[in-house]
Amino acid sequence: xxxxxxxxxxxxxxxxxxxxxxxxxxxxxxxxxxxxxxxxxxxxxxxxxxxxxxxxxxxxxxxxxxxxxxxxxxxxxxxxxxxxxxxxxxxxxxxxxxxxxxxxxxxxxxxxxxxxxxxxxxxxxxxxxxxxxxxxxxxxxxxxxxxxxxxxxxxxxxxxxxxxxxxxxxxxxxxxxxxxxxxxxxxxxxxxxxxxxxxxxxxxxxxxxxxxxxxxxxxxxxxxxxxxxxxxxxxxxxxxxxxxxxxxxxxxxxxxxxxxxxxxxxxxxxxxxxxxxxxxxxxxxxxxxxxxxxxxxxxxxxxxxxxxxxxxxx
Amino acid sequence: xxxxxxxxxxxxxxxxxxxxxxxxxxxxxxxxxxxxxxxxxxxxxxxxxxxxxxxxxxxxxxxxxxxxxxxxxxxxxxxxxxxxxxxxxxxxxxxxxxxxxxxxxxxxxxxxxxxxxxxxxxxxxxxxxxxxxxxxxxxxxxxxxxxxxxxxxxxxxxxxxxxxxxxxxxxxxxxxxxxxxxxxxxxxxxxxxxxxxxxxxxxxxxxxxxxxxxxxxxxxxxxxxxxxxxxxxxxxxxxxxxxxxxxxx
Numbered sequence: 001x002x003x004x005x006x007x008x009x010x011x012x013x014x015x016x017x018x019x020x021x022x023x024x025x026x027x028x029x030x031x032x033x034x035x036x037x038x039x040x041x042x043x044x045x046x047x048x049x050x051x052x053x054x055x056x057x058x059x060x061x062x063x064x065x066x067x068x069x070x071x072x073x074x075x076x077x078x079x080x081x082x083x084x085x086x087x088x089x090x091x092x093x094x095x096x097x098x099x100x101x102x103x104x105x106x107x108x109x110x111x112x113x114x115x116x117x118x119x120x121x122x123x124x125x126x127x128x129x130x131x132x133x134x135x136x137x138x139x140x141x142x143x144x145x146x147x148x149x150x151x152x153x154x155x156x157x158x159x160x161x162x163x164x165x166x167x168x169x170x171x172x173x174x175x176x177x178x179x180x181x182x183x184x185x186x187x188x189x190x191x192x193x194x195x196x197x198x199x200x201x202x203x204x205x206x207x208x209x210x211x212x213x214x215x216x217x218x219x220x221x222x223x224x225x226x227x228x229x230x231x232x233x234x235x236x237x238x239x240x241x242x243x244x245x246x247x248x249x250x251x252x253x254x255x256x257x258x259x260x261x262x263x264x265x266x267x268x269x270x271x272x273x274x275x276x277x278x279x280x281x282x283x284x285x286x287x288x289x290x291x292x293x294x295x296x297x298x299x300x301x302x303x304x305x306x307x308x309x310x311x312x313x314x
Numbered sequence: 315x316x317x318x319x320x321x322x323x324x325x326x327x328x329x330x331x332x333x334x335x336x337x338x339x340x341x342x343x344x345x346x347x348x349x350x351x352x353x354x355x356x357x358x359x360x361x362x363x364x365x366x367x368x369x370x371x372x373x374x375x376x377x378x379x380x381x382x383x384x385x386x387x388x389x390x391x392x393x394x395x396x397x398x399x400x401x402x403x404x405x406x407x408x409x410x411x412x413x414x415x416x417x418x419x420x421x422x423x424x425x426x427x428x429x430x431x432x433x434x435x436x437x438x439x440x441x442x443x444x445x446x447x448x449x450x451x452x453x454x455x456x457x458x459x460x461x462x463x464x465x466x467x468x469x470x471x472x473x474x475x476x477x478x479x480x481x482x483x484x485x486x487x488x489x490x491x492x493x494x495x496x497x498x499x500x501x502x503x504x505x506x507x508x509x510x511x512x513x514x515x516x517x518x519x520x521x522x523x524x525x526x527x528x529x530x531x532x533x534x535x536x537x538x539x540x541x542x543x544x545x546x547x548x549x550x551x552x553x554x555x556x557x558x559x560x561x562x563x
Contacts (some may be wrong), residue, residue: 041445064409067479070443070453093473097455100408109409109528112438116524125438126433131331132340135533136438175452176480179468183476190475198563220563226442239472244327245351245492253562263330270540274560276552282545289545291560301549308553312563 002031002055005075008094010256011043011066011146016193019051019157020149024119025088026053026116027152033058034162035080037073039066045164051155054162062169067178068094074101075170081106081142085120091146092192099146115151129244129267133163136299148272150192150250150271162185187218191242194223196253197291199242199269200235201227203258204281207235213257213301219309243268257299261286265297315369315462315484318392318424319359320415321353321376323385324435333536340435340534341521352430354392355490358497359460360428361393368462371395373422376379376413377406383513389412390508391500399514404525412444417521419449424485426467431489442489452482458493 003025008015018034025032035058036045043231045059058080065070081087087102089095091113114123117128118135121143128135140283156237175223184190191197198213200221210224217224225247226240244267254272261277261284269275270289277290287293294301325331325340332341349357362489374389376382377400386397395479400414419427434437447452454460454469457481460482461468471478472491474490499507516526556563 018348030494067478071446074447093456093471095444096439097453099369100440101447103440103455104409104412104444104447105412109407109410110440110444111439111529112440126333126537127534128325128340129434129437130537133534133537134531137530137532138528139530140528173450175450177481178453179479179481180352181478192474213412240490253556264327271537274556274562275540276556281517287540287545289540293543293554294544294549294552295545304549305553307563308549310370312553312557 001029002033002083003029003086003311004080004084005032005034006087006089006095006098006290007034007036007044007048008090008092009038011038011041012043014044014047014157016154017092017149018048018205019088019154020087020152021147022051022054022155023152024114024117024147025086027157028086028120029172031055033084036076037076039063045226047157049164050157050160052159054160055161056165058165059165059298060167060169062170064172069176069178070097070101071173071175073098073172074105077102078105079170084142085272086143086145088145088147090149092149094197095146098173099144103144104214106142106144106173108144109138109139110144110146111136111138113148114145115148129248131267131272187224191223191247191249193223194249194251196220197225197242197251197269197272198248198255198257198258199225199227200230202229202233202256202260204230204235210236213246216302216306219306219313227259227262231261254288256290257302259286260284261289315374315426316371316424317363317369318419318422318427319353319356319372319389320429320441321345321357321374321385321389322350322433323376323378323382324350325479327434328352329424333534334421337533337535339531341496344383347381350433352432352434352490354497355494356428356430357392358495359391359490359554362495363449363462364393370488371478373398373424373555375400375418377402377411377417381383386513387508388500390511391505392498394456396511399445399513399515399520400518401515402525406525407528408438409444409528410518410523411441412448413443414521415520416448417443417523426462426484427487429487429489431491442487446487449487453489454480454482454486455489456491457488458491460488474502479507507516512550
């Protein structure tokens with residue numbers, strides 16, 4: 001049986017998270033279909049149809065799907081589920097919100113945040129904020145899965161020629177009504193989608209000093225994060241927090257500045273490909289997992305770092 | 315208004331997790347356990363609604379071994395009125411937890427369920443959404459702000475890239491994110507008082523729920539250890555390594 005991918009998008013463009021999810025789907029089976037639920041989203045379905053390896057794209061275009069309300073989307077996925085052995089979505093707030101509903105309505109388990117695929121019913125996922133890996137086998141006939149996008153390459157939006165099939169919307173369940181969105185206007189990427197993250201800890205000494213990190217972040221097109229200590233000290237808002245109870249990230253490059261490396265923080269970033277630590281205390285635990293460390297005063301090092309980046313950017 | 319708050323006993327978030335040498339799971343012997351941090355936020359929010367006279371009764375519920383009674387006592391000490399312990403030695407996975415909660419809800423008829431968005435042991439982030447689907451109630455997941463107005467509520471949700479506000483009628487399921495509030499500590503007198511509050515004990519069997527291991531654990535392993543890297547002497551050297559060797563900037 002084929003695999004179905006639930007496409008995350010903003011009604012204009014497919015989100016990168018969906019491209020990683022398509023790659024995971026192709027590891028499970030050669031036959032991959034996708035479904036786009038949105039409003040005025042024909043551009044998205046065209047992009048999906050061009051994705052390498054997509055056979056067919058179902059699209060339902062209606063106002064009830066505009067804001068990706070889980071209660072509105074999940075009945076449609078359940079309706080489509082008959083023909084599929086696996087249904088995948090990215091493990092973003094979009095996917096996490098919807099897929100457990102789909103699983104419950106189908107009376108099967110949901111498998112969260114898979115990082116690798118052993119075979120059609122065996123998957124690996126992190127537990128305890130990545131302090132352990134669980135290899136599990138699903139005994140259900142259908143697997144409803146969310147995919148940790150940082151562990152799968154993005155499928156290219158070319159080479160594909162999937163058939164686009166329009167489908168009817170489902171009835172409006174009228175459970176949740178959209179009121180408003182307040183999306184961060186920052187040009188910086190989101191923490192969970194960023195290729196580079198620069199984070200500050202208590203060593204930053206104040207919220208104002210985070211300017212030093214922001215300056216570098218803008219030069220590297222990086223996101224800015226923080227440790228729980230920096231959040232608890234009131235330097236930055238809670239949504240900056242990387243760690244076991246904050247955001248779990250795995251960028252190509254993670255620069256930890258003035259962060260000692262409490263377990264809580266390490267659990268949220270230790271899967272980053274390259275870790276750089278800048279800290280005045282050479283005994284700080286962060287150095288044990290850092291690929292590159294500099295011991296010294298961050299207030300001297302950060303301006304230097306900014307200048308050195310200018311050199312390679314020019 | 316009646317609020318139900320499910321609470322889970324998990325390993326304390328400050329404890330370093332160790333994988334058992336036989337790879338069957340994580341070592342929980344003689345390890346400090348505590349209430350799941352997201353559930354603490356849910357209890358706190360319920361207590362605040364009670365303090366504002368929006369809510370008149372808070373029931374905490376926990377599913378697990380007899381030791382989960384400690385977790386219920388913690389919720390009672392913070393301000394829950396009564397507890398329900400669904401006692402089982404088996405590990406209940408999210409779908410079965412949601413089914414147990416559904417049975418309890420069908421009997422107790424709460425107007426609002428406030429629960430953590432995920433437990434920090436299995437990190438599933440599923441139960442609230444599943445419960446909402448089973449009951450056909452609206453769901454407000456990853457809540458960072460909650461405003462109850464009469465028979466409806468506005469919930470602000472933490473989504474990737476910002477915030478989203480939804481409006482929904484009660485009864486509803488809300489799952490909590492970190493920014494919703496800062497949980498209080500229970501005072502000593504309240505801890506003493508909590509010992510007198512009632513806890514009803516039942517089993518999944520009383521609810522006709524069979525706990526199934528739909529997802530079988532094959533192996534639990536330590537993640538790949540990262541080798542400690544090198545210390546560099548200058549920022550110039552660092553940038554050169556990142557640019558020329560690692561090609562990450």
